[in-house]
Amino acid sequence: MIGRSVPRVDAFGKLTGTALYAGDVSFPGMLHLKILRSDRPHAKILEIRTEEAEKHPGVVAVFTSRDIPGTNRIGGEKKDQPVLCDDKVRFVGDPVAMVAAETPESAERAISLIRVDYEDLPGIFSPEDALLPEAVRIHETGNVLVERTVLKGDPDQGLKDSEVVITNTYRTQMVEHAYLEPEAGVANYEEGRLTVWMPSKYSHADRAELAGVLGVPRDKVRIINATIGGYFGDKTSLSPGYYAALASQKTKRPSKMVYTREESFFASRKRHPFVIHYTTGATREGRILAVKVEITADTGAYAHSGSTVLLKSVIHAAGPYEIPHVLVRGRFVYTNNPVSGSMRGLGVPQVAVAHESQMDILAELLHLDPFEIRLKNGLKPGSLTATGQRLGESVGLAETIQKVRDEISRIGTPGSSGSKRYGWGIGAMFYGIGLVGRSNPGITRIEADDTGEFTLYTGIGDGGQGSSTILNQIAAEVLGCPTEEVRLVAGDTDCCPDSGVAAGSRVTYIVGRSVQIAAQKLKGLLQEAAASLIEIAPEDLRLEEGFFFPAEAPHRRVSIAQVVRRLKEEGGAPIGEGVFDPEMKALDPRTTQGHPVGTYAFATQGALISLDMDSGEVQVLCVVACHDVGKAINPANVTGQIEGAVSMGLGYSLMEEVLLQDGVIRNPCFSEYFIPTSLDMPVIYSHLVEAAEASGPFGAKGVGEPALIPTSPAILNAIGAAAGIRVKELPATPEALWRRLISAPERPIEEPSREESI
Amino acid sequence: MNWVAYRKPESIVEALALLDEAAGRGRVMAGGTDLIPQLRQREYGADLLVDITGIEELKHIREDDGWIQIGAAVTHAEVAKNSLIRKEARALAEGCAQVGSPQIRNMATLVGNVISAQPAADGAIPLTALEAEIKVASKAGERWVSMEETYREVGVSSVDASRELATMVRFKKLGGKGQTRFFRMCRRKALALPILNGAVVILLDSSLKRIQEARIALGPVAEKPFRPRDAEAYLQSKEISPEIILEAARIASVQANPRTSLLRGSDAYRKEMIRLYLARTIQDLLGGR
Amino acid sequence: MADLKKLRLKLNGTWREVETRPDRILLDLLREDLGLTGTKKGCERGECGACTVIMNGQAVLACLIPALKADGAEILTVEGMAPKDRLHPLQQAFWEEGAVQCGYCTPGMLLSAKALLDENPEPGVEEVKKAISGNLCRCTGYTKIIAAILAASDKMHKESRMRPVEEIEKEVPE
Numbered sequence A: 001m002i003g004r005s006v007p008r009v010d011a012f013g014k015l016t017g018t019a020l021y022a023g024d025v026s027f028p029g030m031l032h033l034k035i036l037r038s039d040r041p042h043a044k045i046l047e048i049r050t051e052e053a054e055k056h057p058g059v060v061a062v063f064t065s066r067d068i069p070g071t072n073r074i075g076g077e078k079k080d081q082p083v084l085c086d087d088k089v090r091f092v093g094d095p096v097a098m099v100a101a102e103t104p105e106s107a108e109r110a111i112s113l114i115r116v117d118y119e120d121l122p123g124i125f126s127p128e129d130a131l132l133p134e135a136v137r138i139h140e141t142g143n144v145l146v147e148r149t150v151l152k153g154d155p156d157q158g159l160k161d162s163e164v165v166i167t168n169t170y171r172t173q174m175v176e177h178a179y180l181e182p183e184a185g186v187a188n189y190e191e192g193r194l195t196v197w198m199p200s201k202y203s204h205a206d207r208a209e210l211a212g213v214l215g216v217p218r219d220k221v222r223i224i225n226a227t228i229g230g231y232f233g234d235k236t237s238l239s240p241g242y243y244a245a246l247a248s249q250k251t252k253r254p255s256k257m258v259y260t261r262e263e264s265f266f267a268s269r270k271r272h273p274f275v276i277h278y279t280t281g282a283t284r285e286g287r288i289l290a291v292k293v294e295i296t297a298d299t300g301a302y303a304h305s306g307s308t309v310l311l312k313s314v315i316h317a318a319g320p321y322e323i324p325h326v327l328v329r330g331r332f333v334y335t336n337n338p339v340s341g342s343m344r345g346l347g348v349p350q351v352a353v354a355h356e357s358q359m360d361i362l363a364e365l366l367h368l369d370p371f372e373i374r375l376k377n378g379l380k381p382g383s384l385t386a387t388g389q390r391l392g393e394s395v396g397l398a399e400t401i402q403k404v405r406d407e408i409s410r411i412g413t414p415g416s417s418g419s420k421r422y423g424w425g426i427g428a429m430f431y432g433i434g435l436v437g438r439s440n441p442g443i444t445r446i447e448a449d450d451t452g453e454f455t456l457y458t459g460i461g462d463g464g465q466g467s468s469t470i471l472n473q474i475a476a477e478v479l480g481c482p483t484e485e486v487r488l489v490a491g492d493t494d495c496c497p498d499s500g501v502a503a504g505s506r507v508t509y510i511v512g513r514s515v516q517i518a519a520q521k522l523k524g525l526l527q528e529a530a531a532s533l534i535e536i537a538p539e540d541l542r543l544e545e546g547f548f549f550p551a552e553a554p555h556r557r558v559s560i561a562q563v564v565r566r567l568k569e570e571g572g573a574p575i576g577e578g579v580f581d582p583e584m585k586a587l588d589p590r591t592t593q594g595h596p597v598g599t600y601a602f603a604t605q606g607a608l609i610s611l612d613m614d615s616g617e618v619q620v621l622c623v624v625a626c627h628d629v630g631k632a633i634n635p636a637n638v639t640g641q642i643e644g645a646v647s648m649g650l651g652y653s654l655m656e657e658v659l660l661q662d663g664v665i666r667n668p669c670f671s672e673y674f675i676p677t678s679l680d681m682p683v684i685y686s687h688l689v690e691a692a693e694a695s696g697p698f699g700a701k702g703v704g705e706p707a708l709i710p711t712s713p714a715i716l717n718a719i720g721a722a723a724g725i726r727v728k729e730l731p732a733t734p735e736a737l738w739r740r741l742i743s744a745p746e747r748p749i750e751e752p753s754r755e756e757s758i
Numbered sequence B: 001m002n003w004v005a006y007r008k009p010e011s012i013v014e015a016l017a018l019l020d021e022a023a024g025r026g027r028v029m030a031g032g033t034d035l036i037p038q039l040r041q042r043e044y045g046a047d048l049l050v051d052i053t054g055i056e057e058l059k060h061i062r063e064d065d066g067w068i069q070i071g072a073a074v075t076h077a078e079v080a081k082n083s084l085i086r087k088e089a090r091a092l093a094e095g096c097a098q099v100g101s102p103q104i105r106n107m108a109t110l111v112g113n114v115i116s117a118q119p120a121a122d123g124a125i126p127l128t129a130l131e132a133e134i135k136v137a138s139k140a141g142e143r144w145v146s147m148e149e150t151y152r153e154v155g156v157s158s159v160d161a162s163r164e165l166a167t168m169v170r171f172k173k174l175g176g177k178g179q180t181r182f183f184r185m186c187r188r189k190a191l192a193l194p195i196l197n198g199a200v201v202i203l204l205d206s207s208l209k210r211i212q213e214a215r216i217a218l219g220p221v222a223e224k225p226f227r228p229r230d231a232e233a234y235l236q237s238k239e240i241s242p243e244i245i246l247e248a249a250r251i252a253s254v255q256a257n258p259r260t261s262l263l264r265g266s267d268a269y270r271k272e273m274i275r276l277y278l279a280r281t282i283q284d285l286l287g288g289r
Numbered sequence C: 001m002a003d004l005k006k007l008r009l010k011l012n013g014t015w016r017e018v019e020t021r022p023d024r025i026l027l028d029l030l031r032e033d034l035g036l037t038g039t040k041k042g043c044e045r046g047e048c049g050a051c052t053v054i055m056n057g058q059a060v061l062a063c064l065i066p067a068l069k070a071d072g073a074e075i076l077t078v079e080g081m082a083p084k085d086r087l088h089p090l091q092q093a094f095w096e097e098g099a100v101q102c103g104y105c106t107p108g109m110l111l112s113a114k115a116l117l118d119e120n121p122e123p124g125v126e127e128v129k130k131a132i133s134g135n136l137c138r139c140t141g142y143t144k145i146i147a148a149i150l151a152a153s154d155k156m157h158k159e160s161r162m163r164p165v166e167e168i169e170k171e172v173p174e
Helices: A011-018 A051-055 A106-109 A157-162 A204-213 A238-249 A261-267 A306-316 A349-367 A369-376 A399-412 A468-480 A506-534 A558-568 A636-657 A711-725 A734-743 B012-023 B034-038 B074-083 B083-088 B089-096 B102-107 B110-116 B124-131 B229-235 B242-254 B267-286 C026-033 C090-099 C106-119 C125-131 C143-160 C164-173
Strands: A033-036 A043-049 A059-063 A095-101 A115-120 A142-150 A164-171 A184-190 A193-198 A220-227 A254-257 A274-282 A286-300 A325-336 A420-432 A442-448 A455-459 A486-490 A541-544 A549-551 A575-580 A599-611 A618-629 A683-689 B005-007 B026-029 B046-051 B061-064 B067-071 B133-138 B141-146 B151-153 B165-172 B178-183 B195-202 B209-218 C007-012 C015-019 C051-056 C058-061 C074-076
Touching: A011 C090, A011 C106, A033 A106, A033 A238, A033 A261, A043 A095, A051 A059, A051 A106, A051 A636, A059 A106, A059 A238, A095 A238, A095 B124, A115 C143, A142 A306, A157 A274, A157 A286, A157 A325, A164 A349, A164 A549, A193 A204, A193 A238, A204 A220, A238 A254, A274 A349, A286 A306, A286 A349, A306 A325, A306 A349, A349 A369, A349 A420, A349 A636, A349 A711, A349 B005, A369 A399, A369 A420, A399 A420, A399 A599, A399 A618, A420 A468, A420 A711, A442 A468, A442 A506, A455 A468, A455 A506, A468 A486, A486 A683, A506 A541, A506 A549, A506 A558, A506 A575, A549 A558, A549 B178, A599 A711, A618 A636, A618 A711, A618 B110, A636 A683, A636 A711, A636 C143, A711 A734, A734 B267, B012 B026, B012 B046, B012 B133, B012 B165, B074 B083, B074 B089, B074 B102, B074 B110, B083 B089, B089 B124, B089 B178, B089 B195, B102 C058, B102 C106, B110 B124, B124 B178, B124 B195, B124 B209, B178 B267, B195 B267, B209 B229, B209 B242, B209 B267, B229 B242, B242 B267, C015 C026, C026 C074, C051 C106, C058 C106, C090 C106, C090 C143, C106 C125, C106 C143, C125 C143
Parallel strands: A033 A254, A193 A220, A286 A325, A455 A486, A618 A683, B005 B046, B026 B046, C007 C074
Antiparallel strands: A033 A095, A043 A115, A059 A095, A142 A325, A164 A274, A184 A193, A184 A254, A274 A286, A420 A599, A442 A455, A442 A575, A541 A549, A599 A618, B061 B067, B067 B165, B133 B141, B133 B165, B178 B195, B195 B209, C007 C015, C051 C058, C051 C074
């Protein structure tokens, strides 16, 4: 099972249109819900008048903050976000009221009848403005959400010792998750309990949060993961399922809410835009001695997962390099812009743009090639990271760099033709697998039944990345059966254990390991029972294709079904539970020194681009990707993740941007927010390196987010190689490149001076 | 209700009668790809939709007495793959082939593209360079309206879809010495409105070394597809050379005078891209003579 | 409130008569009134392709089509691509090639692909890319989807019959 590209276990329903996403779920007598959202970025709510709306035909109930039975503040890290605004609205799109009606049309008409009296407050649209002493406070606690520092060694001394120092400022833009499935949720109230169908990357957390909002004990709420149409880090916390539950609780009727695409743009969380000041000091031979990094990010109106993203950003800001002196300071700041939260990579795609550009700038200055300088400084087994963690054996970075170098040689670079220049650029990365610096166990339960089949219970709903298939494969491998004989129940809070969140690419490594442990325990139990059935020592038994048999006497086999019955007769339960919490050492609050995660994934990607020197238009022609995944449990799954991530990285570097004007998203639709189409995609060559992680299931680590991180840096560096211009602001639109091209002077390579800003 | 009634007449006469009955609250509909989102977003309202895609006489593409005619029910997909159009009006086939997406091209009609009155409509831009005319039928009879005249303001056609029905578009066949090209600049390769598009029609004299007539249409730089007449006048009677191509493109970019837009870019960039793309297109069309 | 109107359409091979409001959109008719939720709602503006169905042999966007426009038409949705418990060669190829991740774009992709293969049984890579250029996908990067469509066209050329799921499952490569 392991290492085989087994087809996805949930593909059949998706292919035949029978899989149910939350928006597909319906009940007779269901109410339709619509939200009235703030049309202004920052204002006090003086009064909300709902009488007209309540009288509208078809309307069953109108909700404001007064109708929230429990607490009106949610947030995974800091409970600062209202379900329905009470005192203030803090961004355009902040939910103010909700209508429950018999039809979507009457709900929509009623929304337009609600009158809200606002007292406008000054709007703050940049961290710089938010940090001014006279800036109005968006939250009572002040406009800085969170700050964090990584300190290793003596960076000032390190820079003094450096023979070359370069400093540059990088800016990345706000982007949208843009999963194809708009958020949706359906709730049903029965016998004092609420059941909610919703896509969620963490059902148990949503249940706890929702129960708090509803003012009921957790066991009165059940969250069932419908089929999920992509999450990429979002689809958690405040979402239609919460509102549906509120409405069902009050009206006792089933309720449904589906965001429109435009609403999804406003209401869902974004990727934090970063401003990164980056200073790198190195010897003339290219050995990096010190980095100093300052990160300022616009976290938007509410905290959401800002702390997590900041922590991950500062930990990875130095890049996949062994650097003796590191100072990283990060600060996330509230504004009245849409909320930024968790998006694939959690701040690491942003810092990777910076550290990989610095590497190429340095390489050019020192007459080293981009591969040389990375191999010289790259993390190896036993290296010390920026947080002082000693890496184990599973460090495949060098292999990925070398593989990409070989591939680029093989493929070659086209010569200039007409106005087109071509160039290859590379980007390297590392990424800590799992939640950072805190316990985040995966918990799994596997049960065997009388028919000899297994059921795997996991809290993680598959968002499309294939987690269900991977977990299934791991279980099937240990239990010696085909994947079809392992049934998966995922994301149902009534029967699935809390396996933690689908984030930090942790599912394969952490939850997968717990699956392996659970399966091993169950196998052990069954093996004992089989041994007593066959009357042989358990160690002498093998398990293959649903049968236990003695190695020397295969004909004396017993089926799992028989063994289960035997186990039950003996008073045992055919259940295996597995828990895995990666080893980590708590992080020093002042310097962030410690062991943030149990393992890291490594990767390098190369991108070949063409640049039209007259128009600034870039085509990405080819991407070679080499990823150290520890062990590819399902190779097709891994390459599928890489290919999808390349498209996301292409969009990130070249065409995606949430355009904001005074807090309003000006392009909240797919015709004006550009994600790549099939015609925009390059040829992709994917290669896998398997530097086995001893603590992972069969050596596996993770790939979901790592797949994305090197792509944009590689494309930016390719632009540098093709045209000699250094892009420091995303997205690299044709106009932005054109401006650089028409103003760039001819630059001969000079002798590097002591300090250079390029 | 987004609309109250939907009808699909089988003849022009029936369509006009339905519109008349609706007394201004009816609306002609073809592919619906512009109209339906507009109605759902309440940009305006209509009581009756009159779907003209069932009318047989609107479904033709044909040549007639030196004119090429395309009926109002013909889709972009049909225009793009039609051999007569590809031969006689390449720019029109190219423009239609790049509208929206394959699905949109299967649904949306070329004439509808004109009636939607958008300055950068990929079908309307080549039709402008081809100096096409739209035939409009109403209670009062039939009339021909030039492409320029169909644009009242952005998004508003002079053809009143609540009272009249555009039945076809036609343009004069160019003949052997006529060549056309279309170009488009966009942020990604499908499902994207153009940052810039344009069509060039050039008629050569009998020596094939001199330009007899040039027509250029550009969008979106004005409220309607834009004809840079100074550039056209400049090219007239000129002998073909790389210099005249560059100069014509420069003149056109100055005359077009695009403005800074959040989604499309700054005025300086757009102006330069007009110059660049127009020069490249004319160069390509003239094939390095 | 306007009266309901009758509409007759050949849906997935069977003639059906339904009554609907005159301003019903085809996508909602399929999903809400006829219980066929396989066709997905991604944007309701014709900008993502998730609602692609085949109408009278052409790939179109159900979110932009008034339901009554489908009167007398032949419509194919994802549910009609193969009889129950069987897979159309395209569906089979998507499965084998790993072209399904979150699955939300999948029905639309399948219908766009089918429309292509119905018209052009042996497309090249560029033609396949163009045929699905109106179907956005955020998960797969399109690579395996394109591979699946090419694989299916290959297979369909050789043999065209529906196969039961169990048979296909047994053939999944070791």
